[in-house]
Amino acid sequence: MATLTYRDALNEALREEMTRDGDVFLMGEEVAEYNGAYKVSRGLLETFGPMRVVDTPIAELGFTGIGVGASMTGLRPIIEMMTWNFALLAIDQIVNAAAKMRYMSGGQFSCPIVFRGPGGAALQLGAQHSQAFESWYAHIPGLKVVMPATPADAKGLLKSAIRDDDPVVFIEGEMLYNLKGEVPEGEHLTPIGVADIKRQGSDATIVCHSKTVAPALKAAKALEEEGIDCEVIDLRTIRPLDSATILASVAKTNRLVIAEEGWGFAGVGAEVADVVQREAFDSLDAPIRRVHQADVPMPYNKYLERLAKTDTTKIAAAVRAVCYRDQD
């Protein structure tokens, strides 16, 4: 196993899949000559040439639709969103075209396409550049929504997404690109729809995904010293949701905290909470708690931004609360 950054793991997945299948191509702003705004596609132009690594004008709606059209003919486009904030301009093609093509056509057309790029906040990028939209895409039947938290999953899930016959919304994180970790070489496929238990525990379950996995594990470590043994579940796929893994864990711990980066109202955590209260009602010993972004647009000032974001302290506090330890 090689140690790679999340960025290089994605690059390796792109490289391997483009080598394996000539129908796979990458299209987006600055993906080719500039090697990607965040350098995820570094070197691909050199290897695969301008027909398979395609720079586009700034026209999210146009090039996303071109990708969806190409996928209807059987090609496997990977459309890079420089960030998911800009995808709001292309969302009609993702939701009204890609997600519905198979159904509207009575099963005649599929859209084997991946929409990928960084989502959520980085550092001080302000209100328009710091948004997490996973709950929006997960609301839509016909889409799959995948969010790797580690380099290994970044590679394994991107390879699976590229091979998937349905449109996959693949959300990365600018703050994750430099994260290092062990990554299996070559054929490493992480299944879509399967959560990963990152830490076994018996007292409380923390469900998290993407950027909240690291703080959740930190919180678990801190709580260990307080005698609270947390199980940490990384969803990895938001839609379809791996309810079975979550429910099995709650059946054991009887306590649940859900941490996410985005806003709370009708967020991913709301869905998870609803599933668990319905399916595991009797095994819950305390109300489910959630940790999410402050319900405000992201401020630029760095201290205000820190206050707005989900972090280790907030997750630990929520766990103490579900364990009724917040008094002591």
Add this chain to the structure above:
Amino acid sequence: MATLTYRDALNEALREEMTRDGDVFLMGEEVAEYNGAYKVSRGLLETFGPMRVVDTPIAELGFTGIGVGASMTGLRPIIEMMTWNFALLAIDQIVNAAAKMRYMSGGQFSCPIVFRGPGGAALQLGAQHSQAFESWYAHIPGLKVVMPATPADAKGLLKSAIRDDDPVVFIEGEMLYNLKGEVPEGEHLTPIGVADIKRQGSDATIVCHSKTVAPALKAAKALEEEGIDCEVIDLRTIRPLDSATILASVAKTNRLVIAEEGWGFAGVGAEVADVVQREAFDSLDAPIRRVHQADVPMPYNKYLERLAKTDTTKIAAAVRAVCYRDQD
């Protein structure tokens, strides 16, 4: 009190507010000479002229942004979305501009603008024309989301929305436009953020909004004969959510069913379920149940469409389930 259709109640609200305040104008596709695709703006061009009732090209992103810009100068635009499905093309202006302007500018600019039009499904309009997006907009801080279910609320809430100093997403329903009901004449303002208890009951609470209010009331009536006394709460406003009214009801009934028109994953019902399990954990005698659209794009065939939609039977079944009456 006059008996009006939901359509005419909206028309009356527009007429009264445009008469009261010269800064209020209506803009959208076919709103003027055609009197509105669904005739909500009938006669307004004649009364207020082409500068205040403005037909636009088919350019949702453009005319929505023009409205947001006009609102930054203090005007009070009402932007009609012919249907909310098409607003996906304008969503960048609603979410990245209108919702964030006040915050990004440190409170210097507000956007007193209303985005309104029919949402959700009508009859056999197919996958692209039958979508309910309220949970998306309710996810966004900086927006208010209002969905009247009756002619009286249609008038009272639209008048309040027009006078509100923040951007309001106002979602109507094609299937509601012909609904008749009593509507107070003249100055009738329904407060934003306040739910309405449509029926008092002691055994179970049904939370619903917009098109699901009628079937919820029908279900309540049917269940009465089975000895189940339902309380029916019409949210009226999705964001800000009137949690107090919901919690007070659940404290009384100890049982909750949430019905909505749209898809389930991270829907409005998920948020309500999360709030209630957290705030009323100990008063719940059964898991909260939800009724929502089948998790598929809307099919054209009328029988399949009926199967996909939220209806009285499904709501009644859910209530029986939370009352543990589904066995008998």
Add this chain to the structure above:
Amino acid sequence: MGASTQRATQVAPYQQHHADWLRQMLLIRRFEERAGEAYSVGQIGGFCHLYIGQEAVAVGSISALRDDDYVISAYREHGQALARGMTSRSIMAELYGKATGCSGGKGGSMHLFDAERHFMGGHGIVGGQIPLGAGFAFAARYRGTDQVSLCFFGEAAANIGSFHETLNIAGLWKLPVIFVIENNGYGMGTAVNRAAAITDLATRAASYDMPGLTVDGQDVDAVREATDEAVRRARAGEGPTLLDIMTYRYVGHSMSDAPHGTYRTKDEVDEHRHRDPIEVLAARMREAGMLDDDRMAELEADVAAEVADAVQFAEESPEPDPDQLWTDVLAPITGGGN
């Protein structure tokens, strides 16, 4: 008529197609009339946008294509589907929402699809099909074939963002796509001059480094001629073309819109009816001695029979099985992961 007489001479090359085109146009006309009736009595639901008056656009342009080329359109696509060779049965059954419909009853009038014939739909969001159409052209280029993509949209769609973004990319990359503006003068109730800053939409091609032509859409030969050249350019790798094809819809925007009264007068509609695309072609064929009253009567009877058969087929076809609600959302599990 004078105008078309002159055309007749120079378009002699297309004479061998005239009989076929006349039948296609007549079939579309009668099919649409019958669909309108079925809608009025509730056998067809939802939105239904008829093509009556615009027949020459679909027939003339699609006839210029090969079977392996791609066709995509908006929601007013019954005529294009028929011109592409989809059966009256499969289309009428779809309008009826039946399991035997081209989209299994799940799509409806606005979402006709036929993978085998490369008929890529039937799309309901104005402008949504424009980038998709360029995507097929991109795929042809990617695979190194000489397939072309024919992309239909209305003149009102030329004011929406996807038009601009797609035509710029297509012009920049010289994609083999033909953009056809079906200019029937109105977007719902809005006349072109109330929606577009300039009404000569062909001139917009200059912004995208592609030729733009204004074409007489009521003359099937003129439509074919213009499309032939656009297809030649596309196949030769010379890039896209914008065709602004002038036509007229005799009927309302959809079944819920009156043919005239609100935004146009009866006189205006009648005036356009006087230069009917079917009659223009029929007259040309009569002059060339290719058509007489008997032949025309036969044709009418033949077409009437096909439409009647389609209706009977649609009526007798089964509704989709209730399980169909849940299928076609995602690939069958076997299909997943390659």
Add this chain to the structure above:
Amino acid sequence: MGASTQRATQVAPYQQHHADWLRQMLLIRRFEERAGEAYSVGQIGGFCHLYIGQEAVAVGSISALRDDDYVISAYREHGQALARGMTSRSIMAELYGKATGCSGGKGGSMHLFDAERHFMGGHGIVGGQIPLGAGFAFAARYRGTDQVSLCFFGEAAANIGSFHETLNIAGLWKLPVIFVIENNGYGMGTAVNRAAAITDLATRAASYDMPGLTVDGQDVDAVREATDEAVRRARAGEGPTLLDIMTYRYVGHSMSDAPHGTYRTKDEVDEHRHRDPIEVLAARMREAGMLDDDRMAELEADVAAEVADAVQFAEESPEPDPDQLWTDVLAPITGGGN
């Protein structure tokens, strides 16, 4: 230099402004250089897009406006904010995220706002400000004033849908708006000819029934002259104008992008530096006897002092109160419902 010497004679009308413009351009240059330094040492965060090399565009065009006109721009807007008369202090403090910043520290470099001066922001989504700018013009028309709206965006934004939708509507309704393409030749790392099917973007005006002009953006007099005419048209109700103002950014796209190496050569950058907008004006003033080395030195010292004061002010200003996280999301309750 020859070119600008000739210009000098015919632009005598603007001579009385030259001293003021030279100071403004110099201030922008030094402010941006200082902001770049502050960013490098972490005193400024997030994205920071500098305006160095483009100074004449903001100064020349904004000088043509009245105080009650509107100005809106993208994220590369420090120069326009200064040209509009916002203080160096309020802008530098905003870059530092301080409570004294023009947006209270909540907006940052990309979101500078000043309601009093009708500086409408600072917007981060490419093309997002284009319809907003037309909206101000619509409001002026609605109120019957003769205010105009000046809307800046980059040449790469001319390929996005909002450009097309907005210019079509503005041309159709003859809105009093001036669309300024700040054509610095690149959108991030993409040269204009790799993003636009045609590189002469002024010709796109023809699609929208408005005049389109190509303007020398390194000559402040030329920029002012073109803007004066556009403003005159707008105030007179003659409608919008599209100005394609040719300029160049000496620095990288943002602080995280190298000035040269990946997508352009050092030679290319140096070549453009040889026709520096500040030097072009300075030379013209020297020729007219309005500027000498002493005066220039004074000016540099004066501007340096203002920038130093702005930095000190920003450094000494307080961070926003933590409660500020929760304010400005919605109107204060008192403000609601009128």
